Amino acid sequence: MTLFERSAKELQELIHSKEVSIADLTKEAFDRVEKLDGDVEAFLALNKEKATATAAELDQVPFEERGPLFGLPIGVKDNIVTEGLETTCASKILEGFNPIYDATVVKKLRAAGMVTIGKLNMDEFAMGSSNENSAYKTTKNPWSLDRVPGGSSGASAAAVAAGEVPFSLGSDTGGSIRQPAAYCGVVGMKPTYGRVSRSGLVAFASSLDQIGPITRNVEDNALLLETISGVDPMDSTSANVEVPNFAAALTGDIKGLRIAVPKEYLGEGVGEAARASVMEALKVLESLGATWEEVSLPHSKYALATYYILSSSEASSNLSRFDGIRYGFRAENVENLMDLYKETRAQGFGNEVKRRIMLGTYSLSAGTYDAYYKKAQQVRTLIKEDYDKVLADYDVIIGPTAPTPAFKIGEIVEDPLTMYANDILTIPINLAGVPAISIPCGFEDGMPLGLQIIGNYFDESTIYRVAHAYEQATDFHKQTPQIWEVK
């Protein structure tokens, strides 16, 4: 049992009735980490001293000055910079790097009174679908320790699923919030591109990256997204649109909702259990007054290739800043500047990161630019138009988040193309830029499955309303892994 089985609202009730203090909640997080993280291996760095001091200060703030997430513990993915708290992107090349400012989202967490517990493991530079590409450790799936938690925000999902923290932030470039949320049986939202500031998010693919919340239920997720959203002068791609009160959308009423179900999302490569769980979910939504129809997103099959060319091209440019000179790892015993660059990067980056930098550099180089990079940008237009067309006629698009539940550690790590195929149902959403959530919708052999709900640009409210209505009608989100009950 842990306090963290409660929602934010329930935790605030306990705080207001003085049954627990913010100091107690912070201590609960570090106690849970101490007991569980030897098995789960989610945290790369802990913020114990500062968090404990902060919690004591927050306990002194009058109740009327507090918001809905005040005093609650959160874990932060290690590609989001935190002043004075080591941030590595799970890469050797950033070993020992202490950021000198906070990411905009981290400033917003602090302004909301949230307590940062520590930094969460990931695939190196967010490149991967299993957390096996971390240079430091492989996070385990709390539902079965021999399985991956997904990636790249694998530890952000695993820490919430294990009840180490009730909230976390992840980032999603091609599915990196939604796929681990599905694998770990928690709620993960990739907001509309531009909804959340990327200032202080170490860039992987700038036209695709978005930070988003991972939680145990939909309402907490809506509260956290509202907290981190908004236009930011430090990110010129953040959108100047109003931030709604997302939690106010959770009315439970989805009568008349029009759902599109793309046949490409239930076709070849999608497992029988994932398909069946989606069909069951559609029945639940129908019983609540929604209707659904099959549609087609004809360019879906081209999304994977488009994504790998575009994201790798952007990464090859973004990651050129890691040169061993201003921060992080620096190779020794080199002759000249060129050697310093080459040796620092060769020794500092892992294999997957090198592979993608090379793929990106190749796609952008003279002679291949038109055939790969420009072609992929044109196909991206076609993919985006598929979504625009369907979302003109329907409120949401629904399908599975991933083709299968979590696979075993070591199963496909050496096979890049098979590994990439895990993200086939999440990648097109990043290319289109629309928002999407993954919520728990069933199990296969004891491992969680995720339902993906995709919405229109800046219409996260409708997604949350549907997700919440479904959550109220089911109890998948109430189930916890065995590890939850600490030995």
Added chain:
Amino acid sequence: MAELTKEEVKHVAHLARLAITEEEAEKFALQLGAITEFAEQLKELDTTNVEPTTHVLPLVNVLREDVATKGLDRETMMLNVKEQEAGQVKVPAIMD
């Protein structure tokens, strides 16, 4: 174009500023070859007159007021620099 030679891989590695061993060049040639071959499927699509998407939002020229603001503190910025001297970042010889 899908087939990548070891020499091409070495050239790309140089452009990307990555030191690479013979063994790695061989492995990357195979893996990158497989990935680019997979990417060849995009050629099936006719994209004549299709505008490339660089960015999904209709944003143009996001500007702020032309007012000077304080940047990061110099000493703070030097905190993560491994080799430095007299407030300067130190690097090895730029020319041989």
